[in-house]
Amino acid sequence: MVRPRSGRIPSELRNAGLIGVLVILAVIGGATKPGEFLNLGNLVVILTQASVIGVVTVGMTFVIVGGGIDLSVGAIVALSTVWATTVATQSFGVVGIVFTALVVGLVCGIVNGAFIAYGKVVAFIMTIAMLASARGLAIQISGGTTQTVRPANQALVNLGYSDHYLFGVVPPLVLMFAVVVAVGWIALNRTTFGRRTFAVGGNPEAARLAGLNVRAHTLVLYALSGLCCGIAGIMLIILTGSGTSANGNLYELDAIAAVIIGGTLLSGGRGTLVGSVLGVLVFTTINDIFTLNNLSTATQQLAKGVIIVIAVLVQKLLASRTPTTPR
Amino acid sequence: MVRPRSGRIPSELRNAGLIGVLVILAVIGGATKPGEFLNLGNLVVILTQASVIGVVTVGMTFVIVGGGIDLSVGAIVALSTVWATTVATQSFGVVGIVFTALVVGLVCGIVNGAFIAYGKVVAFIMTIAMLASARGLAIQISGGTTQTVRPANQALVNLGYSDHYLFGVVPPLVLMFAVVVAVGWIALNRTTFGRRTFAVGGNPEAARLAGLNVRAHTLVLYALSGLCCGIAGIMLIILTGSGTSANGNLYELDAIAAVIIGGTLLSGGRGTLVGSVLGVLVFTTINDIFTLNNLSTATQQLAKGVIIVIAVLVQKLLASRTPTTPR
């Protein structure tokens, strides 16, 4: 009586919906600006823009699937760019910059995780506190100024220049993004760590009674998000050749929005990384189309809201309904 | 036997904890700036500060207890201030301004609610879309400029001046805040609507089975939040004698933070209005102490984060540790 193969968790369908949305956007872009939109150059621009926030979103996906939330990502990105571009740090060369950015991100993430997992501070509050502190520290260190990368370390910034693209077309930033996504996808879908993440997010009590170390796992999730912020920091330094406390402004909202629109439950326990990435691409493509058509900020914002809603509805439509589970 | 077990921090205790935190802050303020902190003038400043965001927080409490979230509050406040201060609106005098602000807020809220409750769009996404659109529309209408209140309607702005304080001490704004809180408290704790809000947020399935109209109820909750934004808009106009699309920036985070620190579950179904109000007061008091001590932006942010965490821990401490409940 029970035919198999349905009644399952159909995240693939949701993603199909998002891909549909992307295609529609591409059509719109192509229709409005055939010359400028549909060419490699523009694809590179979109992907590059998606890369930085994209890496942050990967970390955010882990946190949210694991039942948490991280509002401090933007601030951590800012802090890592600032700390990595101080005179002192830069004197250690490119290695120093990269290393510092990663460590700063990781440490902030661990602090978040420690207080949330062991101090039992609500994630929302803890990370909003980290948001304030990290930005404050960033302003303190940079004195509110924009610290540019010294000529000595120009090598790093050069990675952003077209003459450093791999095979002349793939920007190193986009490659970094791709790698992070690939690693993240494997970790979430093919490893015990990923399995545990879904369990911890879906029903912490059950996970605990199944013998999982829920606290330690939670800590790791935030550390992971912090690390991603560090990587994003490096990417921003490459992209802007500088570090400033104003970096990563509102990344938290953008990243969470991408994760949610990607089909991850805000309450945790269910979600896909691919969905999150598609979410990021949707948002960046929208912005790109706007600028190409040089819409005013007003029109952009207005349209953005409307498009998001339409996108979600289209997505639902394309993804057909999932079985309603009786509680 | 089936008698109740001691579990979870009862909300009263949580609030006691927050009051403790406030007292501690007051002591710090008094210690650092005896003359300036502990006097009526400063109390008025703090309360006035708390009023605008406070009203928004009341609406947010309803939404979150009802299992939702509203990221569009700041943008709705901005839009209502702008629309209420256009030349056209102002020609209808103070009544026109007040009426417009309220209607704009209400309508935005209803749109949110309609798409979330009936369109089944995730609240996070819907309200972030509204955030974009409302701000966009605000910029559109105001042309990015700040619209000041015409002399003809100065009466409204005068409400903010000390010579209009009731009994010479109570600013009308604070009174408005007090009224909104009082009404909100009664609605949440004494009316069937309020109690049902806990059911809709805590166990929607049970609510449906009990014959509640969960969708309609959800819609009303967002409408309520929108209305509060309208009121906050009026208060901002009184306070600043103007309307601009830049108003209410990041109110969403402040309001949600206040609600959560006030002991409301982000997942809904549990919370107190008093807690939210205390949360707002904690944040505004912190800011006031900073200003009095002439701290730099950097130090403020840095300290803020640390204080928030300490506050939460102190609160837990004062609220006594909870026996771990099995569920």
Next chain:
Amino acid sequence: TSNSEPTAASTNAGPGVNADNAKPGKHVTIGFAGPQADHGWLSGINAQAKAEAARYKDVTFVVAEGSNEASAQAGQIQTLINQKVDVLVILPADGKQMTPSGQKAMDAGIPVVNLDRVFDTTSAYRTWIGGDNYRMGFNAATFIGQRLGGKGSVLELAGIDNLELTQQRSKGFDDGLKTFPGLKKAGRAAAEFTVQTGQARMSELLQAHPTFDALWNHDDDQGVGALQAIRQAGRKGFLMVGGAGSKAAMQAIKADDSVLKATVLYPATMAASAVRVARLIAQNKTMGDLDETSVPSSITLFSAVVTKANVDRYLPTAFD
């Protein structure tokens, strides 16, 4: 209550006071309500103000900074009023929005020096001192027009669009362009005064406009990002003009190794001047080199165009 000249400055100081303005006078407390110092120019403002105040032994300087949110800043100003400072320097996040606050201060008998973003009613401040956003845009356009010989296509990379100053700069720019029939504005994008958004919007602008002759960027901070975007795309063959006048920008102009050939000044030094003026008002002195009995009610600073030719004059006052 609209009031006339506040008492502090009303009584005639008489001639001869001008000479020794720098000499210590009556001790005064200056309150300074500054913006959130999270942007090059703004932290420049706060730094300049503090440095200037520190130069006077007869000045106690009370700072309230850290918020761009209207109601929060209103609260900060109210706090300073409650502290009964002798004179207030206010740089509002938005002039018109802080008008009631300025009014409250004046009503409380505290003369207000309104810095940069102008209040809506004259009764809300004793003296206004600040830059000229409209002229900033206008000068940028004029400079570009002259360099391009009056014809070509121009891009504009604006700042935060819901700030009044951005609107004024754009208006000035457009009006300036109108004076050259041959110039046409090919595109405009609004960044958010941050390096990051500068890079993002610029890379998209470049994508949308394969060729153009000149670019005006409202703000040198976001200019850092814009320049990166230009280098990343490996684009050349156009003229870029900046805004505000950061050290980085001026050094680039001096080095003359990028498309950035000039920047239109929006001097952060205005903060220092404001503190100085505030002190004079409080001490009931008047300005040197002006044969006036009291400090003027309005001082507009000039938006000079800094080029390779004159950069050395401005470099020292640049903010970093």
Next chain:
Amino acid sequence: MDAPLLEMRGIVKEFPGARALDGVDLTVRAGAVHCLLGQNGAGKSTLIRVLAGMHTPDAGEIRWRGEPVALPQPTAALRYGITTIYQELDLVPALSVAENIFLGHEPSTAGFGRRRTADRAAAELLDRLGHADIPPGVEVGRLPAAGQQIVSMARALSYDARLIVMDEPSAALAHDEVANLFRIIRELTEADVAVVYISHRLAEIREVGDEVTVLKDGRTVAAGRPADTPTATLVAHMTGGSSEARFPARPEPADAPEPVLSVRDLALDGVFRDVSFEVRAGEIVGLAGLVGAGRSEILETVYGARRASSGTVAVDGRAVRAGSVRSAVRAGVGLAPEERKSQGLLMLASVGVNIGIASLARYARLGWVDRRRENAEAAEQAGALGVQPADPRRGVATLSGGNQQKVLLARWLLHGCRVLLLDEPTRGVDVGARAELYALIRDLAASGVAIVLVSSEVPEVLGLADRVLVVREGRIVHTGPAADLDEPHVLGLVMDGHTQGSTR
């Protein structure tokens, strides 16, 4: 005689991937107790969800007092006076007992709730259910499972109902509570209220049932009166074969091997104290007691899910770290918790993940999960327990109550342990599956696993366990071989405490 109260004809309900109801007929007379029987997944809960207006049927007609009616949403059903006690507790934790009871039909004036009135009415209902000890004002979230079950009952009674549907109400109740429940049911039927009663305990059906309908694979396969239908026939109808649960034979107690699990003076403040017992390899020890006696807490504390206030737990002589589930699991202890939804299952995950979650290490190399093996082994266990459907990739939320229970057991079978703690393992499990389960538990023991069994069904404890500990008010009041005990004796021991029970 006039038309029956309720008539359901050819009801069909399709779910994506499952035809839950495939033409069910059900006829209920006013004032009668109508029992609904069927294996796990037969469609009982789905049928009553249709009746409650929660699911709209794809086909079939519903007649109420002879009139054809539509039940598009719960309010409609409530209006006709059809109320339901659901299989899964459906309450709002943050609301008070009274507020939960009257949710949706609160006594109010102009939108303002009348608390005192509600509390008084609630108190009366609870009193009628023999539970004056539950204060109407307290948050439901703070009641133990049993208490919450009572509240949902009061909720159903709070409407002036013509038909009350009870989906396995006795599952969460112990012996004395069930007796209580039956008293209520008789009161109701005397007041001409009809009751639809779902249970897997045939004895209960015999005791209260006036009529019985048997479902199988979403179809009505038989209807009649329990009185003149021999149990064997009923079971045959349900399972299409296998007979009623029979307990596997006890092996002769091997000459005392070393104890695997030894618990010394274990105590949890306010719940239980002085708990000491040993379980040998191959032995099944049963804990009998009233709901609320503290049996679950004892298991949870042994397992480290609660930190004992004093006492020690050792496996194979090595002490287990107090309050650490992981050290317990590492020592080879497994727990199938009492509340499967909140404590056991990952409702968002698939059956396979739910079964495998405790044993990830088994089929993961260097943290890499071998998904083929994961699903294969999960499918194997699911098959062994007859989980219906056995597809491991299916969402566990779409399984029937009893099947979800089986998934939970499969988890620990797959994991394999030295000590297995089972809290109400057969709760909601159908007769056929019970037989398999009993055999399975015995086999496990035979393979050298030490098993502790908590069950509110005394016969189960007596039939399955080698030794029985009787728990009363958080204390072990009797220890002895199951063979030396009989039901009345155990009930005696258990009840004694009951009179003072409410004073604890």
